[in-house]
Amino acid sequence: MNDKELLNQIRKQYKLFSTFDVDYEYSYNRFIRHYDEHDFNNIPIDIAKTIMKTPLSYPRIIASMAEKKCRLFANENVKIVGKIACENKWFEQN
DSSP, rough: HHHHHHHHHHHHHHHHHSOOOOHHHHHHHHHHHHOGGGGGGSSSHHHHHHHHSSSSSSSSHHHHHHHHHHHHHHHHOOOOOHHHHHHHHTTTTO
């Protein structure tokens, strides 16, 4: 089973069981306290983006991990506007 198939299976199973009145808050907070922040990089960015398209379709823990992965990816790939302006000579006089 590849990542996309597994993700689809998680979404389907979560949909089946998400109607139960279960307190996920305790599990979520416990997980976040003990989870190594570097492990967020284990999620492939394409999977994280897929999760973030419909985050309510997945358990909160998984959606939070995907959100963190996307945030880290964006921070690593940010383009500084001032640097781009200098490289492209936006403000130089002719």
